Amino acid sequence: MSNRTFTMIKPDATSKGYTGAILDQIIKAGFTVKAMKWIKLSEEQAGLFYDIHRARPFFGELVDFMSSGPIVAAILEKENAVADFRELIGATNPANAAEGTIRKNFAASIGENAVHGSDSDENAVIEGDFFFSKLERF
Numbered sequence: 001m002s003n004r005t006f007t008m009i010k011p012d013a014t015s016k017g018y019t020g021a022i023l024d025q026i027i028k029a030g031f032t033v034k035a036m037k038w039i040k041l042s043e044e045q046a047g048l049f050y051d052i053h054r055a056r057p058f059f060g061e062l063v064d065f066m067s068s069g070p071i072v073a074a075i076l077e078k079e080n081a082v083a084d085f086r087e088l089i090g091a092t093n094p095a096n097a098a099e100g101t102i103r104k105n106f107a108a109s110i111g112e113n114a115v116h117g118s119d120s121d122e123n124a125v126i127e128g129d130f131f132f133s134k135l136e137r138f
Ligand code: GDP
Pocket: 058, 061, 062, 091, 092, 110, 111, 112, 113, 116, 117, 119
């Protein structure tokens, strides 16, 4: 069990003006921000981040979507961070997400689902390293 996870607020949510409300929900749930940046991914960068999904039928849509506008990338800290954050964001498809979760509150569809949350401690480290140098985190 690690105490860190990685998140992105996705382009659908930043463009709809949900960034502040989502960060507020994350912080009120007990997570501390250890690194954060507001950036726009190129198609190539989005493809590299989601390389594991390259063979999936939705890969092209996912890359187009994730490079369509700015995102907020962040490393978060809390006891049991990965599992607790997955619970806070809810199911991938907002139609199946529990009441009160971030995806239930802010997401429109399975593709444009407002937030990313790492699915394992190992991926949390890989994903955090993708975005942040040692100088950019504490
Ligand atoms: P997550 O761990 O809950 O984010 O879900 P996955 O790892 O299964 O999928 C990664 C991301 O790909 C999701 O968050 C969605 O943005 C996207 N995605 C997953 N399934 C679909 C789909 O059926 N269609 C589209 N367009 N995007 C999808």
